[in-house]
Amino acid sequence: MLIRRAARLLRTSLFTQVAVALVLGVIVGRLWPDAGTSLQPLGDGFTRLIKTVIAPLVFCVVVTGIAKAGNLKAFGRIGVKALVWFEVASTFALLIGLVAANVIGPGNGMHADPAKLDPSAVDTKTGGGHLLSTSEFILNALPTSAVGAFADNSVLQVLVLACLVGAALLHLGTKVPAVLPAVEQVQDVIFTVVGYVMRLAPIAVFGAAASLIGQYGLKVITTYGKLIAVCYAVALLFLVLLAVALRLLTGLSLWQFVRYTREEMLLALGTASSETVMPRMMEKLRAAGCRDDAVGLVLPTGYSFNLDGASIYLSVGTLFIAQAVGVDLSLSQQITVVLVLMLTSKGMAGVPGSAFLALSATASTLGVIPAGAVALLLGVDRIMDSMRVATNLLGNCVAVFVVSRWEGALDTERARSVLAGESVADAPSEPAAQDEAQEEQPVTAGG
Template identity: 80%
Template sequence: MPIRRAGALLRTSLFTQVAVALLLGVLVGKVWPDGGAAVQWVSDGFIRLIKTMIAPLVFCVVVTGIAKAGDMRAFGRIGVKALVWFEVASTLALVLGLVAANLASPGAGMNVDPATLNPDAIDAKTGGGELASTSEFVLESLPTSFVGAFAENSILQVLVLACLTGAALLHLGPKVPAILPAVAQVETVVFTLVGYVMRLAPLAVFGASASLIGQYGLKVITTYGKLIAVCYLVGLLFLGLLAVALRLLTGVSLWHFVRYTRAELLLALGTASSESVMPRMMDKLRKAGCRDDAVGLVLPTGYSFNLDGASIYLSVGTLFVAQAVGVDLSLGQQVTVVLVLMLTSKGMAGVPGSAFLALSATASSLGVIPAGAVALLLGADRIMDSMRVVVNLLGNCVAVFVVSRWDGAFDLPLARRVLTPGTPETSGTPETSGTPWTAKSAESAESAESAESAESVTDESVTAESAGSSPDQAPAKTQAGG
């Protein structure tokens, strides 16, 4: 009987499938390193498939969100508030990293001679690229063609197009009655496709974990143990502070949200890619009481402007390199590190080796750390991906909740029903902060509650969770905004 139950759980629970795949990948990578290193393409293929869904999904969610909100000024307020929160959160992450690196001194005593390091290794990692200047970043955010933004999968360009399209629909109103339903139907189809692709998630996690252990082994943990420990502990501390802020500002428990999205978080951890779970996170945030326009704007922009995990890594990494080569940075120089990283950490998403480009730019601005010394971090960079991805992802989800609540676009009773299964219904009319309590939202909450209490999802519910409907019904139904 226990074996039968375990088999049923393995067949039906995405979280269990991903966890087992992760363990099997580590085992294969350890026992057969060459074979493990050879299956990275499985994970890469999965991420490619997911990325094809992101641009059309973001476009549809933002357009329908603006149309439902009915006010472009409200959408603009959400954008401004999101940028304020991003700056506060990422600056806090940078400062925490610097304080921890000063206290723990992960690079002290290494006494590395920079002349022995190969600066060409950085070029190989970054492909000889460079971070865009502020003006270049702004220009690159503006599309040169409607189709080109989707073809290049440029999320910021797609966001610009979506905002313009949503504004046009608001202006035209009843003159184009068929467009908005069509966009909503496309959104439903994309969510259904995401559900199909998510069935490959365990294979992707297996390939990524087997490749990681096969290429680097476990010895990298002992070599860079102190640096890795500092980064991960700072990441946990930062998430703890986010949890307190989330509870105080919105009444939502971060732990309950982590439990609600545990399969997505484990998938992001295993594939070292937060983009692999963006579609499902958007859907779950909407079902958890956040309005469409807040989810559609805050989460995608956070992937460029709110990289909290990367900020922790950059600040700790800068001091690690300085300590390893025997450079003692003054307080003024460390303030310069924060200011430079506040700029260079923005817009890193999608740039190959962007962390090393940001570190190199920071070292150059100080003038006392040899540029080639950044190569010291090459060995630990892949291990750090897991911390960066999870902290980045949770940081952006917290931003969605906070900004939604701040702008009155948050349904707290619905969030409590979804995130805390078994909680008694609030009697009477719930005190929503923006999103109306509809039959659709109640249905979403009940379905999420039943899925959570069973701690499993069937193959059909994997699709339903992402699409909001079964594959057979998808073309005929539109996705309800949370």
């Protein structure tokens, strides 16, 4: 009986398939490191397939969201409120990381000699790239061509295009009656494609886990055990505080949301990439009562502006490096660390080795930490991916719920029912707007 049940779960449950694949990947990587390392293309191939649909999916969801909401001003308010939440959350993550690193001192006693470290190893990790300045970041968010935005898979550029197209549909109204239904149909096709690709998720997790353990082994945990423990403990504390904020502001449970999205969470952890689950998360947030325009704007934007896990890692990592080489940072220098990381942590997504670029920029700004000291984190960076991915992903999903609630774009009753596992209609609800602007009827023919 138990064997039959286990076989049925393995056949029908994506969560079970991914969990088994993760365990098998760890075993293969531990017993046959060379073979495990060679399996990395399995994970990379899956990530590529998912990335091909992210840009068109974001475009479709945002366009339909604006058109159905019928109010561009409301969409603008959602964007502003999202940015405010992102800044508060990521800054709070930075501060918690700094406090924990000061109290526990993960780098104390290492007595590392920067002269023996190889700064060129960091250049290899980052590919010789650099973090964008504020002006470069803004310019890069503006598309140079419609085709280029999709070809480069630049989510911010696609968002700008989607906003323009959505605004145009609102303005033209009944003059283009076939456009909105066509966009909705393309969206349905994309979600179907995502469903097909997700069947390969267990293979991807197996390859990614085997490669990680095969390449780094388990010895890194003993070498950097204190740093790893501090980062993961701070991330857990941050998520607990995030759960409290979600409960107070929306009445929803973060733990129920984690259970609701357990397949996506496990897949993100297994592949060490939150991008692999963006399409599925958008679909589940819509099904949980968040309106299309809020989901389509807040979640993709959060992937660039709301990297809470990365903020924790950067703040703890900076103090770890300073402590490891025997540099005692004053209060004013630590305030400088926060201010610098508030800027450098934005727009890190998609930049190779962005964490090391941000750490190098912070070290250079302080002027008291040797540049080569950043190489101390090369051996542990990959182990931190799970913490960063889980914290970033949950932080962005909480932002969707909170901003949707603030803007009246959340069907709270539906959200409670879905997160509690109760049966509801398949189609995501379109919650009634709660202010005068949102009560206006959509002017598009398709709405």
